[in-house]
Amino acid sequence: MEKRLIRLGAIAYTVYAGKQKGITVGHTLLQKLFYFLQHGRDIDLGYRYRLHHFGPYCKELWADLNYLEDVNALSVKGSPSGFGYNIFPEAKIETLLELVNDEIKEEISELLNFLSHRPVRELECLATTHYVCKEIQEFKEDPENSKNNVINGVLALKPHLTEKEVLNSMEILRKKCLI
């Protein structure tokens, strides 16, 4: 099956599973969940991530959300804060769930548990830290001794974060085997 259809099914499943777990899936959460699905769990969905205000961001994912809204599988509503969007399941969502296999569903479910309770700032820190770890060659070769480079790299991009937050993110990502 084309990656595109798998992507649509995976987004639908995320929103659907979120609802089952009592979680409102926001746009930032969805972006970061799919970032980790693709770059942390190596499930190639064909998305291209770039750094944006809240860390890695993919425009095609927003386009896919538009499509799923158009076919009445979900709705995308402005969040009450006036910043960002929340996503809700709609009538046709269940018919899309068969487009995605059980392995991906399991990964999504696990990432939802891992990410959904975290505030936006922490999601930004986790995803940006992961992004920088991936970019820094020596981190792949010697993670212990390149910690400072990662911290400096993240803080150069996101000066409003703190060293402690970045270190904490590295520890969480390591425990979760995402780096």
Next chain:
Amino acid sequence: MYKDYRDPLYGFITVNEVEQQIIDTCYFQRLRNINQLGTTFLVYPSAVHTRFEHSLGTLYIIDKLLDSLLLRQKEILGWGMDDIEHYKSMARLAALLHDIGHAPFSHAAEELFPNGMDHEDYTYAIITSTEIGQIIDKYLGEGKSTTVAEIAVGRAKDKNAIFLSELLTGDFGADRIDYLIRDSYHLGVEYGRFDVHRLLNTLLVRKNEENDGVELVLEEGGIHTVEGFLLARYFMFLDVYYHKTRRILDCHLGEFLKKVLDEGTYPLDVEKFIYWDDHKVWSLLAENKGSEQVSRLLDRKHFRMAFETNDHPDYVELERFDWLKDLVKNKFGEERIRFDEAAKAPYSYERPPIFVLIQDKYVPLKDCSSLVRSLKKIEKCRVYAEPGIRDDVKLFCNNFWKERQSRRGDG
């Protein structure tokens, strides 16, 4: 010293000495020989404008956009006078250079870049690794060519660079604004036009306290202008960028180039790559005149459209199209058939996630505009066939589609 370029849309575009130095390099002059709309001139005869004037136009628009924001909201950006000059220079250079890595005929045959790269990777490489980078570093400071390159290709990292990159490459960025009005002007299509000056004057910035970043929002008074902009983009996508004949001609051009390029890809070395422009391709086409592939392009013996979905197929239809592709390939042979899907086109149409400021509250644009709500993402998929078998393929596809539709119960 400043230089003025006469422009049919904006009157004059003024560049400074450093920008002129960059324009005079062989890398930038090459853009005179890169058609803005690929093979579109074979459908719309006057679509012969190039990336050269679009690059100048993008510089003009980003300058006006920044002026407008700085005039009204300088305090939100938090820039001092020196910062303003520095960031404006970076934005203007990024705008000037944002398309410098395009291959011949722009987006046609993008898949021929090596190692999964694209024109943005080449743009980045040309800005950072050639004399252009040296000129920028001398002018703005060591290493700034990298920041300019990151802004140009939408890979900026720090908050100010990300903001400038959004002004250049975002949903309401200078790139989109210029190419829409420039393309519609040259093609002679009225529906691509919109009130550009009003748009520039109704875009605002707001600070996001959570991440300390700034993002574009819209004044309430700009809703109708944005509707005009989005409608223009919608029609341009359907009638020009995704035109059925233009798309198959792009496909044939890619096939021809794949055959004549060493190892079927553009050179990895940018110094070799820059010799590839439209003129070089035209000369190769002339050398190969009479061949089947060239006839498809020059003698209008291109494949014909045999089937297309509606503009907005649902996911069941997308899945069905996947299935149809396999059946058609098996029945008629892969060589005699081509497929095209809007989702894989270089331009795409979707609703922008921008918010509108209405009485001190931020509301999503689609909640303020029934027109924006009704503009759906375009997902049209097509089957093309060799001219001689087009009718047979058409019948086969239509029969399959109708049968599946009636089984689904919506026929």
